Amino acid sequence: MEILSYLVDGLLLALQPINLGLIVIGVSVGLFIGAMPGLGSVNGVAILLPITFLVPPGSAIIFLAAIYYGAMYGGAISSVTLGIPGASTAVATTFDGRPLALQGRASLALVTAALASFVGGSVANVLFTLFAPPLATLALSFGPPEIFALMLLAFATFVGLGGDDIAKTVFSICIGLVFASIGFDQISGQPRLVLFDISGFLHGIGFIVLAIGVYGIGEMIWTIEQTRGEVTTTTPRMSVAGMISDTREAVRRGWKGTTIGSFLGFFVGVLPAAGATPGSLMAYGVAKLVSKTPREYGKGSPDGVAAPEAANNSASTGAMLPMLTLGIPGSPTTAILLGGMVIWGLVPGPQLFVNETEFVWGLIGSFYISNFAALLINLAFIPLFIWMLRMPFTVLAPMIFVLSIIGGFAATRDMHDIWLIVIFGLGAFFLRKFDYPLAPAVLAIVLGPIAEPTLRQSLLLSSGDPSIFFTRPIAGPITIIALVLIFLPALKFFRRNKSTESS
């Protein structure tokens, strides 16, 4: 087993004192960067890139990869405790993590997130170790039509997400798509929908801006309105015995979501262009779709926490695959890592695996170690985060507000985005009052910028013939499954109406 001997070498390299130390520091830093709303792995890696010149390239990338890993774990923390997604990759975690916390089960949610992240990371590491080169070939066979088909599938899994009211779900998706199209039209190369000629709209509406607005500000206003200013505190349990029983429950009620998230997330992560955010949202959609109790989703299902958390970790390892085997970034964070490799004097590309064996396998070895370190560090910090939740809402609400604003500003350093966050927060509150589901809008603003160009590229390729989505060997089956899923609820609805008529 050649691979195994490489892997052992890699693990030994990652376990060298300096590297191990960097992993522990990196994971801890990443955990807090991830937990800080707005700041995600992209910012963390970009900010810390220059300080990696103090160490050899192998150690430098191990450090950055550890930050990346830590951030994936950390994103879940503020999603659960505050209801604001800590990073774009953790938005889906709020859907069920927040309700669990409100029920006083924050520690269950956090333990589930940590375990699912660990399993997701481990599954991805094993798949990466065993199948990297063939998976790279698979990634290359995904052209624009295949990616678009996959995006269609993601939308399809979400049509059912907003509950029974399909019309409102579709409306919400449409709003998200309109927001996604603001800024710049890649195909014609011209700015578009630059509202009121405000230059801030030139960079479009960032996904994180919408997510912080909707889940940070919107959720806060909602809670204030619901409680009518009455001070509410949840008093979550916090004991070793409690955590052990939570672990048992997390395994029992979260294994399905974890399994789905681990495999799906890895696969989506491997495809360049997608990355961990779509991966985690799709995993949530699919886990709900195949669940026997879909109604629990959105109300505090451990599976609903496990699926996106397993997926975002697994996808972030997956995104390293095209980076290392092809020299092509699979996500914004890996794009910056790739830049780092150039700075360190490495040539990214298909030859990297052959020429820089020690570097590549040292990095892969560090994935295993980082993943383990992140689990332990995360579990150790859970009591601290739970303690935060004991604060009365009158203290927590201003804190959430401040964190939302700072986080939103930190990501783009643009006041324009802060005003948008506030506007989105208010908008989200009113939409929620009228029972509009907001998750589909958030999904649309993530997937829209991938779906629209690939749709138009495909149609350019085929000279406007839509059969391109059905005749290609990979795109065809995906498109058909997606269409079936989209029309299934409509069909059910139609049948149900028919049966009520006949009875």
Next chain:
Amino acid sequence: MFSKRKFMCLAAAATMLAAIPVQAFASDWTPRRPIDFVIMAGPGGGADQIARFIQSVVEKNDLTSRPLVPNNKGGGSGAEALLQLNSARDKDHTLLVTLNSFFTTPLRQEGLGIDIQTFTPVAMMGVDPFVLWVHKDSGITTFEQFVEKVNADDGQFVMGGTGKGQEDSIVIAYMSGAYDLNIKYIPYDGGGAVAKDLAGKQIMATVNNPAEAKGFYENGDFVPLLAFSDERMDAYPDVPTMKEKGQDFSYYNQRAIVGPPGMSEEAAEYYRDLFQTVYESEEWQNYLQSESLSPLPMNAEETREYWTKQVDNHRELLAEIDD
């Protein structure tokens, strides 16, 4: 974290500093705040890599007392970055890392009201040539075969690029005009995505900077057919140039550092010295070589002349695309 009193002290000190006339620093100006290092592209692309590389050289050799803080403003083909520079409040602590959208975006989006001649030239770090690539499985090994194949495909030959009005599309448009080629052009959102789809044979050819295609070239996947440089490139000595084919055309991506309109002469001088040091550093010289950039040293006046020439060139080239 600052205590309140400390913060007040700092604020007071800052006000006092601001009140001191600029002349006081005339002899040896140094930055007093972190420098906003605006990049005309999103994170991860070619321009971003160069900006971060420059930042890393500065950081590694400890060349400034205040850090360069990379700030990606890729929106609207760099329009956002140009606007940011044009209206920079702190004119002495804002710099822009350019690519050719520096010339094309103000031409294509006249409503922006940007006149690049008002900007302050700081440094020309090098120019990036372009090369025409095909996949090895296409069996094409010369430019003549390429022209033959495009004609045989009669409008079904697909090339990918980074979008209408972008550097590669200008080269492709010129080439198509000169050889009467009918090419189907698919826009992507970055050079990396273009290279990936050529490797996956979703598209048949691309025009890329060597840096973006190098990995695949070294692996034997990509075949270079034609260079759009003035002379044959050192890294690709067997690849003929378009000039050798009898067309008077070459095209480069400008990798330059530019200051906002109204940057003080003292600050401009400081940055010129700074980037001259970066330019001469071993790291940057190695980078120029490994990424096949050509040096094009010029002073501020020469840079302005170069800009005038480039704007005129691009006006003509863009007119050809829009036809």
